[in-house]
Amino acid sequence: MAERTEMPCHEVRNVHRSFWTGGQRVDVLRGIEMSVASGALTMLRGRSGSGKTTLLNLMGGLDRPSAGEVMFKNRAIHQWSDRRLTVMRRQEIGYIFQTFALMPLLTAWENVELSLRMAGISRTQWKDRVARCLELVGLTKRIHHRPFELSGGEQQRVAIAKAIAHRPLLLLADEPTAELDSHMASHIIAIFRDIVEAEGIAICMTTHDSTLWGAADVVYQMADGRIVTE
Numbered sequence: 001m002a003e004r005t006e007m008p009c010h011e012v013r014n015v016h017r018s019f020w021t022g023g024q025r026v027d028v029l030r031g032i033e034m035s036v037a038s039g040a041l042t043m044l045r046g047r048s049g050s051g052k053t054t055l056l057n058l059m060g061g062l063d064r065p066s067a068g069e070v071m072f073k074n075r076a077i078h079q080w081s082d083r084r085l086t087v088m089r090r091q092e093i094g095y096i097f098q099t100f101a102l103m104p105l106l107t108a109w110e111n112v113e114l115s116l117r118m119a120g121i122s123r124t125q126w127k128d129r130v131a132r133c134l135e136l137v138g139l140t141k142r143i144h145h146r147p148f149e150l151s152g153g154e155q156q157r158v159a160i161a162k163a164i165a166h167r168p169l170l171l172l173a174d175e176p177t178a179e180l181d182s183h184m185a186s187h188i189i190a191i192f193r194d195i196v197e198a199e200g201i202a203i204c205m206t207t208h209d210s211t212l213w214g215a216a217d218v219v220y221q222m223a224d225g226r227i228v229t230e
């Protein structure tokens with residue numbers, strides 16, 4: 001079992017993000033301060049349009065702030081080149097989306113294996129790691145199924161196995177339970193808890209679902225582009 005630490009894995013410091021649309025400036029993030037600890041489950045909540053996805057995109061290096069600092073493992077990633085960010089995303093970050101983002105023609109096993117290939121992990125490690133990740137999400141009996149042969153909850157569990165296979169430091173999940181019934185949503189959160197504890201991965205997820213907030217180590221609430229509670 002990985003050692004649980006309180007060291008920040010990720011810090012967002014006074015981050016602003018504005019967009020120009022139709023000649024108007026829209027200030028979506030207005031001075032966000034937050035941190036995500038290694039080995040902790042962090043949730044972001046807030047009304048639709050409050051900027052949760054915009055913030056996750058900045059955290060994962062998919063976008064850059066208009067002002068402020070995005071620190072990942074003490075490195076100022078907002079200053080990095082696109083090329084360097086791409087390598088970081090492949091090797092150090094896992095993503096999960098509301099829709100399950102699996103390759104439709106590949107089996108569950110092959111989908112998970114693909115992320116190891118993309119991250120440049122040695123082929124000799126693939127078998128053990130794919131088996132371990134599919135076991136963590138409880139899908140050992142579905143390894144040869146393709147996405148269309150799996151339920152929505154099962155597809156999301158494959159997506160989780162795929163997102164953690166390369167041992168990212170940080171897993172970002174945007175409304176990962178939005179398409180699932182409440183039973184499966186709780187199951188996914190239980191899997192997230194297992195992952196932070198067994199693998200020491202930091203998870204930051206957004207959710208509207210108030211029944212899930214109790215499972216988090218930290219919940220940040222967003223409103224008007226700011227964090228209003230912790």
Ligand SMILES: Nc1ncnc2c1ncn2[C@@H]1O[C@H](COP(=O)(O)OP(=O)(O)OP(=O)(O)O)[C@@H](O)[C@H]1O
Binds near residue numbers: 020051
């Ligand atoms: N590229 C962009 N250009 C212009 N406006 C944008 C852009 N990206 C996001 N926005 C605006 O920023 C605001 C916040 O969007 P965001 O998707 O971050 O909210 P959210 O909290 O994730 O919402 P939801 O819960 O509905 O997913 C919205 O008003 C959106 O229209």
